[in-house]
Amino acid sequence: MIVVFGATGTIGAPLVTALLAKGAQVRAVTSDASKIDALKSQGCEAVVASFDDPDALAQACAGAQKAFLVTPADLDMRSWKANVIAAATKAGVKHMAISTGLGASPKAGLTFGIWHSESQELLKESGMDWTLIQPTYFIQNLLWQAGNIAANDVYLDDLGGPISWVDARDIADVAAVALTSDGHAGKAYGLTGSQAVNGDEIAALLSKATGRKIVLQHVSPTESHAGMVASGMDPAVADAMVQLSGLGPKGYLAGIETTVSDILNRPARSVADFITQNSAAFKS
Numbered sequence: 001m002i003v004v005f006g007a008t009g010t011i012g013a014p015l016v017t018a019l020l021a022k023g024a025q026v027r028a029v030t031s032d033a034s035k036i037d038a039l040k041s042q043g044c045e046a047v048v049a050s051f052d053d054p055d056a057l058a059q060a061c062a063g064a065q066k067a068f069l070v071t072p073a074d075l076d077m078r079s080w081k082a083n084v085i086a087a088a089t090k091a092g093v094k095h096m097a098i099s100t101g102l103g104a105s106p107k108a109g110l111t112f113g114i115w116h117s118e119s120q121e122l123l124k125e126s127g128m129d130w131t132l133i134q135p136t137y138f139i140q141n142l143l144w145q146a147g148n149i150a151a152n153d154v155y156l157d158d159l160g161g162p163i164s165w166v167d168a169r170d171i172a173d174v175a176a177v178a179l180t181s182d183g184h185a186g187k188a189y190g191l192t193g194s195q196a197v198n199g200d201e202i203a204a205l206l207s208k209a210t211g212r213k214i215v216l217q218h219v220s221p222t223e224s225h226a227g228m229v230a231s232g233m234d235p236a237v238a239d240a241m242v243q244l245s246g247l248g249p250k251g252y253l254a255g256i257e258t259t260v261s262d263i264l265n266r267p268a269r270s271v272a273d274f275i276t277q278n279s280a281a282f283k284s
């Protein structure tokens with residue numbers, strides 16, 4: 001049994017699909033009871049547990065041999081991950097794959113790298129076998145502004161440089177392999193796409209997919225921070241987001257890792273294909 005925390009999210013949802021396709025027994029965890037029926041209809045077990053409910057987390061882990069852990073980017077993400085790691089350790093889970101972020105390490109200089117590293121080190125100290133899944137920016141983030149692109153024909157770029165975007169379905173596929181085959185314990189997998197794509201190129205791809213002229217609009221760090229806080233994000237998390245995106249104009253978010261193709265024996269999914277596949281979302 002593989003228990004998946006964050007099972008309805010950007011990585012977790014395709015991971016559940018990928019694990020079931022491999023014939024794995026899966027227990028999907030959600031904090032929202034209204035999602036249980038839809039999860040079960042896919043052919044997995046489904047349980048309700050909040051990241052801040054140790055008893056429910058213990059029940060979610062009971063009898064599982066392996067676990068996948070991702071949480072939203074949140075001020076509480078370190079304590080949430082610590083709670084899940086503690087519950088899994090106590091329940092006798094043997095191997096956990098944890099999704100953090102590219103560059104997370106004890107030497108990290110950025111807030112997200114430091115926060116993610118703390119969780120990684122906790123997992124390493126737990127006694128469970130571990131695999132670190134460390135993605136860069138998700139291509140799926142483009143959907144956050146799909147409504148605005150459709151309504152205003154504007155692509156808002158707060159990254160200001162080339163990004164080696166990775167598709168969350170590739171993150172999920174790598175995690176599924178790590179949890180269903182041997183040889184992935186003790187490994188850290190940095191995950192990117194196979195090419196870096198900048199804001200102008202994304203605007204051009206959106207224009208092609210929608211048949212309309214989509215114009216690039218740069219968003220300053222101050223505007224970006226204000227927008228995230230206005231949408232409900234804790235200011236400290238918004239600080240961390242802006243700090244990370246500040247690497248974009250310097251070209252530091254353009255590095256390519258070959259892990260996706262190395263592990264999956266196929267090319268990483270591309271930004272161009274994602275935009276084409278999701279063109280309806282950018283049109284209406």
Ligand SMILES: NC(=O)c1ccc[n+]([C@@H]2O[C@H](COP(=O)([O-])OP(=O)(O)OC[C@H]3O[C@@H](n4cnc5c(N)ncnc54)[C@H](OP(=O)(O)O)[C@@H]3O)[C@@H](O)[C@H]2O)c1
Binds near residue numbers: 005009071135
């Ligand atoms: N987006 C990026 O570009 C990017 C890049 C690199 C790293 N990351 C990292 O990736 C992570 C986010 O991954 P993601 O997008 O897959 O996550 P996500 O979709 O934001 O969240 C995963 C799931 O967590 C569940 N959840 C929320 N609050 C919960 C709670 N209190 N208790 C239990 N479950 C709860 C939600 O499901 P329910 O509603 O079903 O409970 C949600 O579907 C963050 O750590 C972020 O730093 C993101």
